[in-house]
Structures are given as C-alpha cells and as structure tokens.
Amino acid sequence: MKSCLATLAILFSSPFSSAQDSIPVQFHQETDTLVKQRFIDRYENVFMTKVPTRHMFKAAAVGSEVQGAGINLGYEYKLMPAVSVEASVYAQLSRFNSSLANEFIHLDTKRVDIWGSAKLRWYYRMNKRIKKGLNANNFSGGYLALAYEQPLRRDNVFGTKRIGGFSLLYGFQSRFFNHGFIDFALGIY
DSSP: OHHHHHHHHHHHHHHHHHTOOOOOOOOOOOOOOSOOOOOOOHHHHHHOTTSOOSEEEEEEEEEETTTEEEEEEEEEEEEETTEEEEEEEEEEEESSOOOHHHHHHTOOGGGOEEEEEEEEEEOTTHHHHHHHTSOOSSSOEEEEEEEEEEEEEOOOSSOOOOOOEEEEEEEEEEEETTTEEEEEEEEEO
C-alpha cells in the first residue's frame, strides 16, 4: 500500500513541477516587402478595359448589305480620352454580302473597288468611366461618329450610283484580348 501511495504521489506531483517555464514570449511585426497587387477579373482580361491604349491598327473582314464583302485596313489614334480619329482603306471584293472565301477563289482584280474613309469618334461615356476607375484610356465603349468615305478606285460594271459622302454612326467598340477588337455600328449614310 505504501508503494501504491508513493506511486500516486509521484504521478500527481510531476505535472505541477514540470509546468514551471521561465522562457519569456516576445512578439514583433515585420513590414511587408511585397508589391501591392491588382487582380484582373475575367472580363478585364478578355476585353482589356483597364489597359490604356493610345493607337490601334485594325484589319477586318467585312460583310454587309450596304458595303458588300471585303477587307478593311485602318489605324485609330486617340486625340483625347474621349475623342479619336480613324483612317482606313476598304477593298470591296463584291457589292453583295457574300462569303470572302468564295470571293478570293473567283478574285478578279479589275472588279475590286477601293474606298478611303476617315472617322471622328466621340466615346461619350469614357471620361466618367475613367473617373470611376471602370475603364482606362482606350478604345472600349459606346461612341458617336462622323465619317467620310470616298471611292479611290471604282469599277462601274454593275452601274451602281453609290458615291462617297458623310455618314453618322452610333456604335460600340471593344478590344478583344491583346490584338483583337469588336466593332458594331448603326449608321445614316
């Protein structure tokens, strides 16, 4: 019994004696060395709304009932955050809205019309969107435009009476990834 009591006394006394710790605890803070990061969501990544752009080269396949089928090459430059100018050349392969592949297969260079055009665009919500931090100074947003187009070389095989002139446009343009763009417009020709 004495050995049992001695064992119990040793067992109960050892936790109290081992809990005596004299090491002090110290706290300190380190300054952050990481650069502040800005995370881009999927919409910004696809449409490049927060990437500033001052100029843009454009190449597009065009098909419409008004302009026919062809290829458009252009250059747009920002004068101010909400105003840009564009100059472009349009090679009209057909006066009809047909497939470009078919037009290239049956290409007759004597029947290709060449048009030159200039546009003055006003991105009417751009300044407000830049102030709110929703947009950078680029070519994304709704716009109103005044355009002028003039035939540089015409083929009169079909005898159309369409000549150059002014037009008013209402549209939306957006960048698409790093090198693309989307442009939808309605106009009065």
